[in-house]
Amino acid sequence: MEAETVTGRANQKARTRKAIVDACRDLARSGAEVTMPRVAKAALVSEATAYRYFPDLTSLLQEALVAVWPGPEEALAPVAASADPAERVAFATGYLLRHVHAHQGAVRAMISTTITAPARSGARPGMRFALIDHALAPFADPSPGALARLKHSLALACGAEAFFVLTDLCGLSPDDAIATAVDTAATLTRAAFASET
Amino acid sequence: MEAETVTGRANQKARTRKAIVDACRDLARSGAEVTMPRVAKAALVSEATAYRYFPDLTSLLQEALVAVWPGPEEALAPVAASADPAERVAFATGYLLRHVHAHQGAVRAMISTTITAPARSGARPGMRFALIDHALAPFADPSPGALARLKHSLALACGAEAFFVLTDLCGLSPDDAIATAVDTAATLTRAAFASET
């Protein structure tokens, strides 16, 4: 056999896994509702097999989404030169929320299943935390603990939940929702770096 | 018959409805998982009957929760005399989040079902909006549109989603989560009333 087929069994598994993740990603990108049966059907595998590779929908969605999203360095490249924390945070928030908007169906499904099982929330990708950390990495703590507190505050504005609260409950358009979240994140950042209380 | 039994049919319906709402409220208060079958069983009615009175779990939960929560005036009575917007908003946020914490199971179930059906999110009680509006009622717009924007920002910090993000994703204790959300809401309010940009 060729060198690439040395471990046929392993290759087979890798192919199956990839087919599932790809199908999930495609469904997520299409904005359609993402369910295990749909994904399995699209991937041409049985539902049982899909569950063999991923213990639950959440893990699958996580892997599919993470695969599509670039890392924080790449995402924040446009503001890499900026020394303004608010500007960096604002950009990160806009970036994150645009992705959430583009993958609404998948993200909604993920929140829906994790919200009722708080214990398994660890399965959710820490996109927001990586972005926030990277955006604030260059800056020193304005006052002891302030940075940690700011990061927690930002988790409220810079996340999928913020987007859905603004669109579903406040009735904002996706663009307005993103603008509002960005604004909120920037305000919080400015406040944290301004006050030395 | 007695005067109270004039419309037996109507009374019967009222009693059934009350039994369902009460059972739901009790389940919610117990912190247990709230499902239609459980509620129906506890209310001694069939699941079909429960669905006859409430089109879905969300409507039931809404009615059960709203019945327990006092109105905004009553809730904000302790800060009725305060003229500090940040203080009033902070109190409202703490109040709201303590209730969310006390009824976790019900609120989680509500979010779980509405997040996947954004169209029906209107069914969610506007607790936060009533509280925010009441907290900010005495104050004039610092600059055109600023108040409206502040209210949208506050919806992110003063809501159930904020509580769950802080506890489930950030890993904070309930008390720390509430403190963080309160702090965030106060910061946003102060920023809105301070800058005349």
Add this chain to the structure above:
DNA sequence: TCTCTCATGAGAGTGAACTCTCATGACGAT
């Protein structure tokens, strides 16, 4: 080539959210 292992498929089963239908029986009106 033969055999054994293991990835996979098929399908049943559970519980929950709903939806729909049909039978029952209690209550109100006459």
Add this chain to the structure above:
DNA sequence: ATCGTCATGAGAGTTCACTCTCATGAGAGA
């Protein structure tokens, strides 16, 4: 007292998240 309406119960059906079992067949090793 009788009749008709209507609240209710019982139960089947659908979809989805999972879980489990059993049979099959393809690839790997001897």
